[in-house]
Amino acid sequence: MALGRNKMRSFLTALGIIIGVGAVIAMVSIGQGAKAAVEDRFTSMGTNLLTVRSGSRSYGGLHGGAGSSQNLTEADAEAIEEAEAVEYMSPQISTRTQVKYGNKNWNTSIQGVGAAYPMIRNWEMDIGNFFDDNMVRAGLKVAVLGSEVNQNLFEGADPIGQIIRINRVPFSVVGVLKTKGEAGGWGSHDDQIVVPYTSAQRLTGRRARLNSIEISAFTGRTQEAQAQIEEIMRIRHKIAPGAEDDFSVRDMTEIAEAAGESTKILTILLAGIASVSLLVGGIGIMNIMLVSVTERIREIGIRMSVGAKERDILLQFLTEAVVLSIFGGLLGILVGIASSKLISNLAGWSTLISMGSIILAFVFSGSVGVFFGFYPARKASKLDPIEALRYE
């Protein structure tokens, strides 16, 4: 066939499709891998972790009703701690502010928590100690640093016992948390300072309200704990049966799924951008087919003179375009799989190759061939045989 006779040109034409398909497959697999990794990370934080927030479930999203009516109180937290299936409880107040040490400034997140926080979050200390219940009750201005904040403010010097100013209020550093790494799109776990929630209240002025309550259930009793907490909260918040809750209790997998959702959106975006190159590839095919038709005007004339009909010529050139694009698609799939494997080896990102994206890429490249090959093929079929035979 004509394609075989000019291998180099056929290959260059198919290149656009190869790159387009390869990029789509690679992007999607990176995105899928990221999604799985994010979900993994969340579930590894503990499947027995529950978060209680104000605002009803139907407000969806990760930050649910945060910002709208804050109705979680310390009394709520204490009641929840009493639930039978609950092992640990930590009230939560968060804010964001300037931290100063000497001439160093750092804007970071301040988490006001209870003494059970490291148990709930499975988080070990690097140096120093976490504050205990007594310190929390006394509202002591003590701080535990995330490793990134420690590095930025102290640069390797011993921070224990030093005074830092959080929003100009002096706090004494009692410990540094072990490095935990990326929080899957929510910034780094290590870029925060943990203080007793009682002192955080003084920083934010929110005397009696909490952002959330975190609890960990006894192993295997997460469902139980969730049910118990919901009941306690309904009674305390005087919610009639059947009425909507003004709070939500979520476990980690739901939050993980929500996080996964946004990586999904990112993946779609990336794939969309990569698809643009598929489009460009299609235009490339149309271009080359047009050139090919012009170069073969004489040949078309010869074929017509021995009896080729318009439809025969149309089909001939259309088939060439489709073969080119499907060939490019197949190669692109291979390139995509190879590059996502390469990326996962080099960058350490996990990648997941989905059959769906492969099939989609294949179908898409075929359609590109039909769509962009049609105009040149039609042009070829409409040639006048006498003119075509005369063409030099």
Next chain:
Amino acid sequence: MDNNNLIQIENVKRVYKVGETEVHALRGISCNIKKGGIVAIMGPSGSGKSTLMNIIGCLDKPSSGKYLLEGEEVSTFDKNKLALVRNKRIGFVFQSFNLLARTTALENTELPLVYSDVPRKKAKDMAIKALALVGLEGRELHKTNQLSGGEMQRVAIARALVNNPSLLLADEPTGNLDTKTGIEIMDIFKKLNREQNITIILVTHAQEVAVISNRRIFIRDGLIEREERE
């Protein structure tokens, strides 16, 4: 009278529009051509002989008048039907051979059969036979660039014959060949006419081509000027 006529041309005219002007390539040609002969259509360039050949060969349609091939009025056929006629009933031989480049003699000869829905095996056999008729056995798998001018024209003749047409049309068949090769090609035409009884129409202004014909039609300015018969 009609059964014996392969071709009946009645007052055929062909007018082209070139921008604002009209070019009258054929101003009213009438003639009948019987089966089995060799006819030469001769005339200077611009006489309209190429236009007449295109119409006879169903590559073009007359602006007015009738053209009957084997009793059928092909002048009224649509593009697809004309293509069918070109495929099955007419064979073309051109001055510049018009073979497909980088393709074997066999594939070139088979080309009309590709559009005839003939199964591949049968097509191959028919092509081999046709190539044998023109003296090219053994050369079937040679590519176009490996053939001499004379051999290429033979392939073109084989291609023209492969579907057993009733009419062979040749436009200056020796124009691109040297004298010796030209004579060989004309001998092939003579042989085909004698043995296969195929009607041959030659369009030419060369004497060595016209010499094999038994009837010569002279065209000038779109009209038949005179005729000669043997």
